[in-house]
Amino acid sequence: MLTENYKELALKAERVYETSLEKALKVAEFDSSLTEKYQALPSARGASTSEYGSPAKHPFEVYLKTLPQSILDITEKDPVGLLEDLKTKKISCVEVLKAYTAAAIVASKLTNCVYEFLPDEALEFARGLDRDYESKKGLPLYGLPFSIKEMVPFVGKAVTHGSLCYLDRVVDYNADIVNILIENGAYPFVRTTNPQSLMMLECVSYTHGRTVNTFNSDLTSGGSSGGEGTLNGLYASPFGLGSDIGGSIRSPAAFNGIYGLRSTLGRLPTADYFSCNIGSESILSVTGPLSRSLDTVNLVMKTVIDSKPWLVDPTLAPVEWKPETKTKFRIGIMTSDNIVNPSPPIQRALKIVHQKIGNLANFELVKFEPFEHERTMPILSKLYFEDGGRDFQSTVAETGEPILEQTSWAIDGVKDLDMHEQWEWNLAKQKYRKDYLKYWIGYTDKEGNVLDAVIAPVYPNVAPKHNKGKYWNYTCQWNLLDYPVLVFPVTIVDEKLDLPIKDYKPLNEMDEFHYKEYNDPKSFAKAPVNLSLIGLRNTDEKLIEIAKVLREEIGDIFAGQD
Amino acid sequence: MLTENYKELALKAERVYETSLEKALKVAEFDSSLTEKYQALPSARGASTSEYGSPAKHPFEVYLKTLPQSILDITEKDPVGLLEDLKTKKISCVEVLKAYTAAAIVASKLTNCVYEFLPDEALEFARGLDRDYESKKGLPLYGLPFSIKEMVPFVGKAVTHGSLCYLDRVVDYNADIVNILIENGAYPFVRTTNPQSLMMLECVSYTHGRTVNTFNSDLTSGGSSGGEGTLNGLYASPFGLGSDIGGSIRSPAAFNGIYGLRSTLGRLPTADYFSCNIGSESILSVTGPLSRSLDTVNLVMKTVIDSKPWLVDPTLAPVEWKPETKTKFRIGIMTSDNIVNPSPPIQRALKIVHQKIGNLANFELVKFEPFEHERTMPILSKLYFEDGGRDFQSTVAETGEPILEQTSWAIDGVKDLDMHEQWEWNLAKQKYRKDYLKYWIGYTDKEGNVLDAVIAPVYPNVAPKHNKGKYWNYTCQWNLLDYPVLVFPVTIVDEKLDLPIKDYKPLNEMDEFHYKEYNDPKSFAKAPVNLSLIGLRNTDEKLIEIAKVLREEIGDIFAGQD
Structure with missing residues (x-):
């Protein structure tokens, strides 16, 4: 736990973001037209994470005008359809990653929804999947990038859950659900913002600043999975993992016009996520996907549960994923x-x-x-x-x-x-x-x-x-x-x-x-x-x-x- | 919570037992031969619950010699076979109850395993089941009496879980699992002993005295479900319900040579059982059946879980009872x-x-x-x-x-x-x-x-x-x-x-x-x-x-x- 003054730490947090952004820009390979547009964008990020920026009134309008059609063709497509293209090699994993990285870079400047890009890791995943196409194309999520809330452990990264003192808490493992998704062909490409204490229906912290709403920056992105709400609200991620102990998946999903599932406790591995009050068991947080695509929510749930996660996480019940057969509700x-x-x-x-x-x-x-x-x-x-x-x-x-x-x-x-x-x-x-x-x-x-x-x-x-x-x-x-x-x-x-x-x-x-x-x-x-x-x-x-x-x-x- | 001196309360607890025994003897209708044998039996019960009796060295030998063959024909039969006789009206529910009540009376004198008989309630259940034979014979447990550990709530009875101060804690409801078993044709006929604090692998308290082992009274019955262990060890109950937070089903089952299942948390309703430390959730007790009959353990588990108890008890997971299909283990x-x-x-x-x-x-x-x-x-x-x-x-x-x-x-x-x-x-x-x-x-x-x-x-x-x-x-x-x-x-x-x-x-x-x-x-x-x-x-x-x-x-x- 760090003890330096928070203003210094806020600058350190800013550098974490900036460093990852620089690398992400290399992966995204903006052409000169996009570079120009990008540089001219109003920014939701302040000079440091203790200041707020000056976002556009309606970020989604600017987002759609900024990205070229070639990128939007990929990112606006329903991820389940995109998976078909990946599996049939109509598009490569690296191409998909580049498009989504570009989208996330633009999204983050407009709404401040990314905590940190994962360009090196994501590129390695994408290249590996392209290389092993024959053996891996059958995986249910072959080639799909996804976003993770900052509190979700990812190897080699510090997990702060919105508190600057934890900027040094580097973990040496992935959350179980991240591993399961990776085994099924998906991979994380970006870590999204979450607020101080995680206990608010919005998304503001000294680790990142303020995340604004996809549609109207005068409004909150919701929280605590606010970064997921906005990033997915803009369609700049195929799906993301949030967590919810009081509304933290649902408010950002709702406020940004997408789907969000607060799953039943015991179905998805969540016990290894970080937050305050770890060890308190009276009320537990659960994870679940946020996505503009209902079919993707379904596919993610099915994929994780089909992997029998209860053989990895002892807190889970072996409740299989059974498609509902009822026809009248x-x-x-x-x-x-x-x-x-x-x-x-x-x-x-x-x-x-x-x-x-x-x-x-x-x-x-x-x-x-x-x-x-x-x-x-x-x-x-x-x-x-x-x-x-x-x-x-x-x-x-x-x-x-x-x-x-x-x-x-x-x-x-x-x-x-x-x-x-x-x-x-x-x-x-x-x-x-x-x-x-x-x-x-x-x-x-x-x-x-x-x-x-x-x-x-x-x-x-x-x-x-x-x-x-x-x-x-x-x-x-x-x-x-x-x-x-x-x-x-x-x-x-x-x-x-x-x-x-x-x-x-x-x-x-x-x-x-x-x-x-x-x-x-x-x-x-x-x-x-x-x-x-x-x-x-x-x-x-x-x-x-x-x-x-x-x-x-x-x-x-x-x-x-x- | 009562505050009288424990010696007075111990006498009060003794009267609870004696009063129920008098009524049970009326249900059992001992003939003169059995009456004589019964009166001559060495007793494991002392003059009050704060004294211990002088049991026979090997209670099971005396038990088998005491009960007439006509009763043993019923009680020694595997309960799953007895169910067939009940369902085909080869025997009536009241006849079965009488036999098991006689067996339990003898068992309790020999080992001090019964906390309280439920003669009035059981007789009403048995008569009702005989009366409604046509509509109820299809129930999976039609006509089977069962025993319940004293801590299991049963309507109209005080639940002490081994502490005299609770002799006035009369409940106005049954445990959910008791209701489920009743809905499926079974009914409780006796409440069995449990020890002070419930936190011991034996069964001694001032509410009943000491419960001794089925086979050797120098040895413990085990606990905390000691009464169940011995009563079922003697075959004087078709099956019983215990509870287990550290071994409380398993030690009495093992020490008395029967089957006992400590089920997985979340499969059987237990949350409404009494004990100290109610509300403490860090380590939870679970229930499960004790029986000399493995097929009965199986049938009870299947019956309760087939009833979808998760629609009654919100602590349960909807894990259905699926017969194992594996053939190699x-x-x-x-x-x-x-x-x-x-x-x-x-x-x-x-x-x-x-x-x-x-x-x-x-x-x-x-x-x-x-x-x-x-x-x-x-x-x-x-x-x-x-x-x-x-x-x-x-x-x-x-x-x-x-x-x-x-x-x-x-x-x-x-x-x-x-x-x-x-x-x-x-x-x-x-x-x-x-x-x-x-x-x-x-x-x-x-x-x-x-x-x-x-x-x-x-x-x-x-x-x-x-x-x-x-x-x-x-x-x-x-x-x-x-x-x-x-x-x-x-x-x-x-x-x-x-x-x-x-x-x-x-x-x-x-x-x-x-x-x-x-x-x-x-x-x-x-x-x-x-x-x-x-x-x-x-x-x-x-x-x-x-x-x-x-x-x-x-x-x-x-x-x-x-």
Whole structure:
């Protein structure tokens, strides 16, 4: 653990990025036209990681105008289609890497979503895969680069999880899931940004600065997997690995208009990821893929689970990946948690879904009432930081790294628990899990069909403005219960349709805060509107099958946008 | 929590037993001959639960001579065969209940294995099942009574888990697994003894006294599911439910010559069982069946898991019960943990197994070396009582209930952990689990066949003398790793073959203690010798399939004994 002053360390972090960028630029081999465009781009990165840059208002528009069509032809293609091209040698692994590296370089300048490029390692992987084409083309992910959240261990790299003091924590191993993906033909090409403490629904730290939203830089990228959200939101990565203990995959996926799966605990190896509070087992983080491609999410899940990861990671259950065979689904719609009501675009998205699938023969919709969601935060606020935040505090104690506003908010009021207090909160958790399961099963129909999934908001609003994301309940609710959640895109904010509600009577202070935040649809221009699809534990496959139907019915929400 | 003096409470506990016994005698309807024999029996119960009785030296011999053949015809039959008779109405449910109640009454006088009879409830169940024969005969466990360890919640009964202060803790619900078994046609007919604190490999408490061994009352019944061990050891229950956090199913199963399955965590509902340290999640107890019938163990597991208990208990994983389809098994033999070497009868049992299956075409035996088992106790001794035993201490604080020798031994040196200390020990646990899994996978052969199971001692000796069971490592090793273990009978102590080793050089103090304990095979006359069959997590089915072959090859170890 480093003890130098944080400003020096911030410059050191900046150099980590710059050094990797220089090498990445060599891999990407920009031509003079792209070089010129790239140099002229507005930058979301400041002079050091303790300053913020001046990003373009709508990064995705600039991104699409910057990259030449030859690169976009590769990066905009659905990764599952691209895999076909790789496997049939229509394109080489190195060509794919070069395109995605170029895309990530541009993406990162525009949104500050990359923590560090992995050009040397990625190039070696790509070359090796090209060389061994005959023996490796059959691998399910042959030649696909992917991005990893900075907290995911990768050999030879320091893992900071957003705290400068760990800039010297170089690991000599890969996360198990990274190894599994590599064995299946994929390889990491970039490490993405994550925030200080990892406990915020946005992405700001002194290791990188601030990651902004794909569509509107006044808005947050979400977090803590904010870099993944934006990088994938721009299609500058085929897929990425995030982690989620309170919404950290889902908020960035939702705020950037892509898919993100918070998988059921015990299906994917996560135990070797870094964070504060390692060893605390009361509430555990899980990993999962973020991608604009639902088919890629499916393929990644299937590939990892087919590899029998429980023979490597003893925390996993041997629950095989079984494609859902059901053809009719019983779906609940939860329009509010009755604590904070969602904003107009979220309400509209819920209506869209209702309209699109309400009349389909293979869907039965029922209204789903939240079950005592007010029990959630009292439990989680004790169990997230059951040491009273001491472990986190130690990461800033010596370096003087300021505690950011959103971290302060997360650790406000936490308590160093006595063992019996921990047990009591664990019991409250266990009881709520049991009560909720019984409640959910209560939605079973007379023929015995259990509720397959619930569609609900991901957050009371679309991506909030920076430092305004304060309400985790729509996501952390399902962490407490350990239910899998797949976030999926529905629409984008419509300046005409999504007008603020007049004469609204807030339910409480938090509701009032969020009501006031949504002051004008123009503030949220072009923001995507995603929803959650929630299932009982270990129904991850089913959520994907349902999302496929939703995708079919809803269509591409970005069609016509650029 | 009661605060009266423990001596008064001990008398109260005695009355709970006596009251239930009076009613049970009415259900059993002893004829005059049996009444006479019963009254003349030596009793393992003292005048109150704070005294010990004067049991027969070899309870099973007296048991078999006491019960008339008409009762033994029912109770000695394999429960799976008895089920056929019940389903075809060759015998009624009430007849079966009467026979087993008679058997349990006799068993309990001889060994003090019953905490409380459930005559009213059982009779109502049995009558209901007879009445609804047509609609219920198809249930997999139609008409089968079963026993439950006292700590298992049963509606209307106080759950003490061995502490007198809880004599007033009446619950208004059944454990989930009890409900599932009832839904499948079985029903509890007796609650069995468990020891103070539940943390000992024997069964002594002020709620019941001391439970002695089925075969030799100088020896312990094992524990904490000691009542189950002895009741099932005598065949006075078709099967019973125990629980196991350090050996509490396996030691009583082994010491009484029956099967006992410590299932993988997450397969059977256990979260609603009572014990001290409720809410502590670092090391969790699991349930499982004890029975002299391997087919019954299999049927109970299949029945509970086929009911999809994960839709009731949110702690469970949806791992279905799949009969093992493998026909060739790769088995490791671990002859010692290299900390305490097993006694001569255990060594002989290992050789018997080797001889019996070593040449079979469908078995491949390899020597299995223990992997750093000395790491286990330092971790468990911290995580079993992570509150420094405060919760347990509070159960004796007001009543003055003396802390028993074996409880003292279990809580000796425990420490009230700070949150970071708990996390550190959790990390040590996680690391060891990961290291061990890798080590086990290292036994995979060149064709990719993973080691299917390991055969190892359950304890360094057969059932020890009272208060001498001090070494948990052969069982708690697998609790730390959460590996399923099926305990199976191999032989009984042979006074000629199992002579103490001469000129033995002990490895350490603990080894010396156990070496000296096995002073003479006569001290352990008629004691059964069981072994453990250990598998990777969630291979419970496979262990049963392997045990079937072992049963076939080894034969009935009690044939010719009476």
